[in-house]
Amino acid sequence: MKPVFHTCIENLKKKLIINDQLYRFDKERNELLQIVKRTTDFGESDSVIIIGPNKSGKSTLVDSVIKTLLPDSYTVVSLNGLIHTDDNLALKSIIQQLQMENLEGALVDGSFADNLHFLLESFRAGNRTASKSIIIILDKFDMFSSHSKQTLLYNVFDAVQSQQTPLCIIGLTSRIDVVELLEKRVKSRFSHNCIMLKPPTESNELLERLKCLLTIDKDCKVKSNISKKWNTNVELLIADSQTQELAEKLLKLSNNSTKLNMLIFMALSNLSEGEMLAVKDLTDSYNALYERDMILVHLLGLSVLELCLMISICHHSEIYDQEPFNFEMIYARYCKFASQNSTLLITKRQVVIKAFERISIMQLILPVAVAENKNVLREYRLYKCSISLDKVRTASNTYYRLPPIILQWIDSNII
Structure with a gap:
């Protein structure tokens, strides 16, 4: 037997996916x-x-x-x-x-x-x-x-x-x-x-849309007592001061409907069986979607080679007091580390250059004197690091199956 509110949740998620209802x-x-x-x-x-x-x-x-x-x-x-x-x-x-x-x-x-x-x-x-x-x-x-x-x-x-x-x-x-x-x-x-068509400018308008999206319609194939219980809970949810604060934060972030729809969909998807939606579910979804540390997200999305280059960059920046660096400096530091550890193979130079360029595109390192860099070979263009070694260390601790030798290397900048 399906949980009591399973049909309610599935219908609301379907409404969010189709997204063909006009509000205001x-x-x-x-x-x-x-x-x-x-x-x-x-x-x-x-x-x-x-x-x-x-x-x-x-x-x-x-x-x-x-x-x-x-x-x-x-x-x-x-x-x-x-x-x-x-x-x-x-x-x-x-x-x-x-x-x-x-x-x-x-x-x-x-x-x-x-x-x-x-x-x-x-x-x-x-x-x-x-x-x-x-x-x-x-x-x-x-x-x-x-x-x-x-x-x-x-x-x-x-x-x-x-x-x-x-x-x-x-x-x-x-x-x-x-x-x-x-x-x-x-x-x-x-x-x-x-x-x-003017976007919502008041949090009340966003709360009204939230209510419409979460309310079970009369034509929905749900028992009347269940839909009534769900809709009553929605009324209490909208009246909660934490939900109103959340609406204000969301309005500052964006005034279109897409982010609100994503927030609701994620909150409904994370509900345990038989549970009704609570303020905590909305807050947790908001934090997961819109208050993530994007630098950490980018670091966790790096390959092992790219993460090694970031470690080399951070070590270089700490040793030389945030002085600019180029690819050749970082490549030399990475090769020295890789050659001393049999568990790592020295990657082809062109592959390392591509990894370095991707780090630059993600703005984990920032170019110095862009106008001057145009006439300089890419290997010698100067950059500065935009993140700290502590941030890299935090990412490495949650990185999936990172070799232990790299974790040890992070805490040692002797190389």
């Missing part, structure tokens, strides 16, 4: 719904840009609106500025998604001009009362404005004004200055509908 933004949703419905119900073409930070819910907002429309009243065309990097790719995708390649006169494999002419003629041949509405979603809208002469944007916005086939253009972007990126001729054809 009721006013913005109604505004977008009215714009879209004017197109699908009355054949009035329009355009709108939704602006908001990454992970603020722009796509979720659009999806929630589209789900409320009658399935036979519209066709959705989705484009993404990261995928459709030029107008030709975007145009072919529009034709393919509208399944126009099977129509007489279609020229999907033709030139850009031929394809564009075919698409625009198809739009003009439509009827605002009889034709099915087309909703074109342009994700990463700002990237489309970087296309040559903004030809595609100009023509689709121009088609919106022609009032033939009902069109609704929805742009999604995180750039607040996106309208200013449009050329004058494109801007004049844009309807200037902009919907702003």
Whole structure:
């Protein structure tokens, strides 16, 4: 038999993974719904840009609106500025998604001009009362404005004004200055509908979202007494002063929903069988996710060779009073240690150089006089150590199966 709250936890985790529920933004949703419905119900073409930070819910907002429309009243065309990097790719995708390649006169494999002419003629041949509405979603809208002469944007916005086939253009972007990126001729054809999605600025808003994510819905297949007990516990959890402090800390860290979702998912995953969520579970998850010592995390992610180089670097820095060093100095120190210990093989020089460079990329060592280093061979570029030997010692004590000879070497800088 499954534990009492197993189904509750599994349902909540599924909700977090799917992440298709819209929180807040009721006013913005109604505004977008009215714009879209004017197109699908009355054949009035329009355009709108939704602006908001990454992970603020722009796509979720659009999806929630589209789900409320009658399935036979519209066709959705989705484009993404990261995928459709030029107008030709975007145009072919529009034709393919509208399944126009099977129509007489279609020229999907033709030139850009031929394809564009075919698409625009198809739009003009439509009827605002009889034709099915087309909703074109342009994700990463700002990237489309970087296309040559903004030809595609100009023509689709121009088609919106022609009032033939009902069109609704929805742009999604995180750039607040996106309208200013449009050329004058494109801007004049844009309807200037902009919907702003502002991230939460108060911890109360974050707590409300936390409550929504943890509450068991009525349609969930859980016995009423169990769901009631779980939801009552959630109410107490939200009212707890420690949870409120946690929300404030999380808000300072990030105001998008991703980190909150990760926090909740980890807390639910770590619950023991039959237990309900407690403040300690949320706090432990927060500490594990967002208050880790990142230098220690980086050190534990090093290979044995890289860790040996870090020990050599720390020893050198202690002996020479934090004086700058280059690869040759550290390589000589490492080779001397490796040659005196039969348990370690002297690695090829090129491999050691790559390990040294990775340490630099991770910013465990920092370059000195970057401008001067450009004209110096990489083996002789100067660096300074950014961490202490104590930190390396702490990492080595928890490093998985580190050879004992290396642990002894850490405490001796005679070599």
